[in-house]
Amino acid sequence: MAANEDQEMELEALRSIYEGDDCFKEISPVSFQFRIGDLDDTKAFLIDITWPETYPETGPQLSLDTFFNNRISADTKQAIRSKLEEQVEVNLGTAMMYTLFEWAKENQEALMEDHKPMVTTVTLTPSSEVKVPVSAAKKKExxxxxxxxxKKRMISRTDNKGELPRGWNWVDVIKLSKTGGRDEE
Incomplete structure (x- = not known):
């Protein structure tokens, strides 16, 4: 079989397996993204995979440089990439996408064992170095x-503590009975 026929068959299989799965995203017929872990999980990461023309005889291009992975350190990304490339070498010549995705899901904890969530820090400069225009400072104040x-409307609605009085939004039952809320006999 030609490489393109293998790719078409694997693409059909991936579409049927991951149909409706929000972890899998087909960007193009030769480019995919797969999220390992839940969105709110700090150890979740996104694998970006692109097939070269000679795939599966040559391995796919793996990338972890998506925005979703910006909280993962470069060392952790490199470790994940190298372990995934080991799996690519083992499965070279066969349809390996499903195998790679499932292996990454099963080994998520091991892949992310050295992960410490990166926190972006903002450094503030002393106020003597920063010249703020006077008009901007006044706007902030x-x-x-x-x-x-x-003010009068707010005071008339609230008590002396600034809270609305008890029952301010209650419905008057007597007024309802006069308007014919129920059929009278």
């Missing part, structure tokens, strides 16, 4: 201003 009418 500006507080919400209420008109007298707005």
């Amino acid at each position: 500006k507080k919400l201003q209420l008109t007298k009418a707005q």
Whole structure:
């Protein structure tokens, strides 16, 4: 079989296996993304795989450089990539995408054992070095201003502690009975 026929057969199999699975995404007929782990899991990562023309005789191109993986350190990414490439070497010449995805899911803990979530830090410079325009500083200090009418309405609705009185949104039962809430006999 030609490489393209193998690719078409594997593509059909992947589409049928991962239909409706939000972890699998087909970007093009030769490019895929597969998420290992849940979205809210700190140890989740996304594998980006592209098939060369001679796939499966040559291994796919693996990448972990997606935005989803920005909290993973470069060392952890390199370790995951090298372990996945070992699996590619073992399965060379066969349809290996399903095998790679399942192997990565089963070994997620081992792949992410050295992972420590990266936190992006922001360094602040001392105020003597930063010149803030006076108009910008005044805008930041500006507080919400209420008109007298707005203040009076707010005070009339609340008690002395600024809270709405008990029952402010209750419905008057007597008024309901006069309007014919039920059929009267």
